[in-house]
Amino acid sequence: xxxxxxxxxxxxxxxxxxxxxxxxxxxxxxxxxxxxxxxxxxxxxxxxxxxxxxxxxxxxxxxxxxxxxxxxxxxxxxxxxxxxxxxxxxxxxxxxxxxxxxxxxxxxxxxxxxxxxxxxxxxxxxxxxxxxxxxxxxxxxxxxxxxxxxxxxxxxxxxxxxxxxxxxxxxxxxxxxxxxxxxxxxxxxxxxxxxxxxxxxxxxxxxxxxxxxxxxxxxxxxxxxxxxxxxxxxxxxxxxxxxxxxxxxxxxxxxx
Amino acid sequence: xxxxxxxxxxxxxxxxxxxxxxxxxxxxxxxxxxxxxxxxxxxxxxxxxxxxxxxxxxxxxxxxxxxxxxxxxxxxxxxxxxxxxxxxxxxxxxxxxxxxxxxxxxxxxxxxxxxxxxxxxxxxxxxxxxxxxxxxxxxxxxxxxxxxxxxxxxxxxxxxxxxxxxxxxxxxxxxxxxxxxxxxxxxxxxxxxxxxxxxxxxxxxxxxxxxxxxxxxxxxxxxxxxxxxxxxxxxxxxxxxxxxxxxxxxxxxxxxxxxx
Numbered sequence: 474x475x476x477x478x479x480x481x482x483x484x485x486x487x488x489x490x491x492x493x494x495x496x497x498x499x500x501x502x503x504x505x506x507x508x509x510x511x512x513x514x515x516x517x518x519x520x521x522x523x524x525x526x527x528x529x530x531x532x533x534x535x536x537x538x539x540x541x542x543x544x545x546x547x548x549x550x551x552x553x554x555x556x557x558x559x560x561x562x563x564x565x566x567x568x569x570x571x572x573x574x575x576x577x578x579x580x581x582x583x584x585x586x587x588x589x590x591x592x593x594x595x596x597x598x599x600x601x602x603x604x605x606x607x608x609x610x611x612x613x614x615x616x617x618x619x620x621x622x623x624x625x626x627x628x629x630x631x632x633x634x635x636x637x638x639x640x641x642x643x644x645x646x647x648x649x650x651x652x653x654x655x656x657x658x659x660x661x662x663x664x665x666x667x668x669x670x671x672x673x674x675x676x677x678x679x680x681x682x683x684x685x686x687x688x689x690x691x692x693x694x695x696x697x698x699x700x701x702x703x704x705x706x707x708x709x710x711x712x713x714x715x716x717x718x719x720x721x722x723x724x725x726x727x728x729x
Numbered sequence: 730x731x732x733x734x735x736x737x738x739x740x741x742x743x744x745x746x747x748x749x750x751x752x753x754x755x756x757x758x759x760x761x762x763x764x765x766x767x768x769x770x771x772x773x774x775x776x777x778x779x780x781x782x783x784x785x786x787x788x789x790x791x792x793x794x795x796x797x798x799x800x801x802x803x804x805x806x807x808x809x810x811x812x813x814x815x816x817x818x819x820x821x822x823x824x825x826x827x828x829x830x831x832x833x834x835x836x837x838x839x840x841x842x843x844x845x846x847x848x849x850x851x852x853x854x855x856x857x858x859x860x861x862x863x864x865x866x867x868x869x870x871x872x873x874x875x876x877x878x879x880x881x882x883x884x885x886x887x888x889x890x891x892x893x894x895x896x897x898x899x900x901x902x903x904x905x906x907x908x909x910x911x912x913x914x915x916x917x918x919x920x921x922x923x924x925x926x927x928x929x930x931x932x933x934x935x936x937x938x939x940x941x942x943x944x945x946x947x948x949x950x951x952x953x954x955x956x957x958x959x960x961x962x963x964x965x966x967x968x969x970x971x972x973x974x975x976x977x978x979x980x981x982x983x984x985x986x987x988x989x
Binding site: 605608 | 803817
């Protein structure tokens with residue numbers, strides 16, 4: 474019986490996989506060099522996977538802001554506190570919904586694309602070709618995509634939050650008729666930079682790293698077949714979503 | 730140049746290579762031939778250090794491939810060009826960028842010099858002027874020639890070819906074959922070609938090894954092998970159905986199962 478079979482037999486597969494993923498992360502981080510080629514490649518990937526996710530993030534953010542305001546106003550009206558809607562929406566967005574929903578959308582939009590792209594490169598021997606040319610595919614293929622995800626998710630979260638606040642203004646002020654002065658002053662005085670804004674920022678940074686790591690790792694370790702790439706892509710979405718929610722709870726409980 | 734001694738390689742319980750020994754002298758073109766699935770590409774992957782043998786040794790220019798550290802192996806690979814079966818061009822890069830990638834990675838040449846070098850290599854394979862095309866715009870033969878240009882762009886000492894003519898039309902086969910020969914002579918390369926195309930290899934290489942059942946079943950110049958009376962060599966070179974090389978995978982086990 475091989476080591477792999479023994480690992481599977483004792484139900485240690487997920488732990489072994491987590492270990493492989495950690496080693497992969499260390500190899501990626503160890504290959505970081507601030508060369509013009511690396512910077513250029515990372516910026517290009519940031520455009521491809523970050524900027525191209527902008528539209529879906531903005532649309533979702535706007536409607537999340539609207540629906541959050543709708544539900545909040547319905548609940549707050551019962552206590553005569555509907556003018557507190559901007560505070561409730563702001564706190565929910567900056568602390569939780571912004572980072573979490575952006576990360577989930579990013580996993581579906583960009584994470585799958587990264588996994589499929591790297592998996593396909595593997596299936597068509599492009600990764601093999603790099604290794605044979607003494608080019609490290611982890612440095613050239615995986616690292617720029619990982620860094621791009623790390624940079625993109627906090628920026629996309631900021632955009633998501635901004636559009637969600639806009640959606641909230643449109644609904645609360647434009648449709649329900651709340652006073653715009655009260656709306657903005659509650660938001661300005663109630664949202665704390667350190668606790669709410671930065672708390673959300675750190676979450677988005679961790680989620681960006683998590684989703685990007687899973688996407689590049691599953692692409693890189695995909696079986697080089699059609700079904701292998703398909704499975705890896707599905708795993709990226711499922712695992713990213715679950716881990717984002719678990720890490721959100723952990724970070725909220727202990728740090729934020 | 731390349732020395733292989735008593736190479737043994739297993740996948741699980743199946744022995745793929747069982748004590749294979751070969752010598753590929755400097756400047757020669759040598760073919761490794763044998764039926765599909767016999768382990769020809771495995772030998773190529775063992776030589777390039779992608780796989781590690783269970784036992785035996787592989788030396789390139791006196792350096793034992795399996796004793797090298799990762800960085801030493803990368804250093805060795807800079808002097809070994811590999812043409813993979815499907816060409817393995819980077820699909821999101823232009824022809825120019827495909828050939829320039831190893832140059833950029835391993836040298837500090839100026840952009841003007843890189844452009845000149847890529848043009849020279851493309852001209853050598855008869856494709857000057859297609860620098861800005863994408864791989865999906867190339868025919869199979871053109872893609873293989875671009876991959877050849879990429880494989881020799883750093884002027885390697887050794888080039889390994891994995892089924893270089895599979896899937897090509899007769900004109901493309903003749904073009905690629907001529908290019909391989911000319912490139913080998915012009916650059917003084919040592920070439921190892923993994924293939925099962927008997928007719929083409931007879932026109933191209935200096936020496937052949939026939940692999941069957943995990944061992945070297947025969948070796949010699951192509952014309953010598955064509956007349957060999959060794960049963961496995963005769964069966965493979967002349968495409969005979971009957972002989973010691975089984976058509977069925979795990980033929981022995983299949984026969985036993987059928988008997989029961």
